[in-house]
Amino acid sequence: MGKVTETATGTRETTKHRRIPFSVIASVLWIVFIVIVALLADGIAPYQYTALDLPNRLASPLHPHHVLGTDELGRDILSRLIVSVRISILVALGATLISACLGTTMGFAAAHFGGRVEQFILMLADFQAAMPFLILSLSVLAFFGNALPLFIGLMGLYGWERYARIARGLAVAASAQGYAGAVRQLGASPMQVYLRHILPNISSTLIVxxxxxxxxxxxxxxxxxxxxxxxxxxxTSLGNMLGYGREYMTRAPWIMLAPAVLIVATTLSISLLGDWLLDRLDNGPR
Structure with missing residues (x-):
């Protein structure tokens, strides 16, 4: 009886531990919804996001022809919101991938070469962490212009030092475990060791x-x-819509409110999912 009770208790604890919180499920559903909207933006937008409807400028939400109202030029807020989601997700996704690839490469280089190369990369990481990125971005964009590819590349420099430190630390730990050295003795090149053996073992941490x-x-x-x-x-982007809507906060607050709510909901959902993944990674399966 005692063993049966302990088994049942352990089963309940395991089930409770593996139960996904409702907030995480809601976050995943919202993220999936946002991705679908971004992919199908051209097909589901009721109007062209640049189309003008001057007779209905600053129309309030629940207008017969404009569900979320219109802006100062009569442009449909819902249409602009849908297209803005695609642009903002494109910028954020492209920048995140660039940052992750750059930081991971720098971290692997620091772990592989060591010595002065490692010190130089860590010095760059410290400089990046100490430099206010917003000030740096303002300077670069003001000097070189703000074409979309340049903007995405600049955003890709944000946070690379985090990936560099994580990749370096985990690569050093993986090398200390012995399997990386064993693979290297079998004739694998350094690139094969890092890409085929070390990277898959640290990919979960990098994804988080x-x-x-x-x-x-x-x-x-x-x-x-x-x-x-x-x-x-x-x-147009979500931040772009916010910038234009600030001049009409008292007369037409919906211009600024719609993208603001979408930004908060999206960033909150991704943060909740990331925190849950981080917690699962730290605790591990039980």
């Missing part, structure tokens, strides 16, 4: 780091677009 960096890049893009140095017309 990406989920935590992704919402930060969305907020950074929003800040720069809000200041007029991000995505430029005729393209």
């Amino acid at each position: 780091s990406m989920t935590l960096t992704f919402p930060e890049i969305i907020l950074m893009e929003t800040s720069l677009s809000f200041l007029g140095l991000g995505v430029q017309p005729p393209m």
